[in-house]
Amino acid sequence: DTAVSQTPKYLVTQMGNDKSIKCEQNLGHDTMYWYKQDSKKFLKIMFSYNNKELIINETVPNRFSPKSPDKAHLNLHINSLELGDSAVYFCASSLVVGSQETQYFGPGTRLLVL
């Protein structure tokens, strides 16, 4: 299937732990993103990579570190997890046609920090 996939789908962990979320897209897109959707349902961009280069880095704690080994993968590593990190994390990739950009989202990773 052509899609944006994320693993794991669910992640429950203790405060202070380090965890990673992986994302892969086989759509051939050049640009990938990480978003965070909190309990109030706001979807906010965290990072964006274009051809493995970081192009957007919103005000996100240094504990969050994205890594893009190639343009089809964008992983997110989180150090020293805190309660406030509990959220749904969505990966996305985008296709630009002319001036129109469409983003395709992965299924989300539901992170719960205890």
Add this chain to the structure above:
Amino acid sequence: RKEVEQDPGPFNVPEGATVAFNCTYSNSASQSFFWYRQDCRKEPKLLMSVYSSGNEDGRFTAQLNRASQYISLLIRDSKLSDSATYLCVVIGRGSTLGRLYFGRGTQLTVWP
């Protein structure tokens, strides 16, 4: 002030009803506009782009008013399957590629 503001609802309407959602954006230089749909516990998916002249896709009509910085989505003949959260999305002129701003979404429930 948030970049994109939406009435969170919820809107509860019977099947067959017509329902309209509104959205305002703060950056007058915003260039591109979209409506995304997000089902419960699922990822957002593009519903439709919004063009200056207004556009229609089946039962869905999107309108843009640049002067008022206002976007709307009209759903006619609502179906049960339309129940979801509708997200207003804006991209600013000159923004770094991919800098989409999402509203918090308007929740719609269509009942039989």
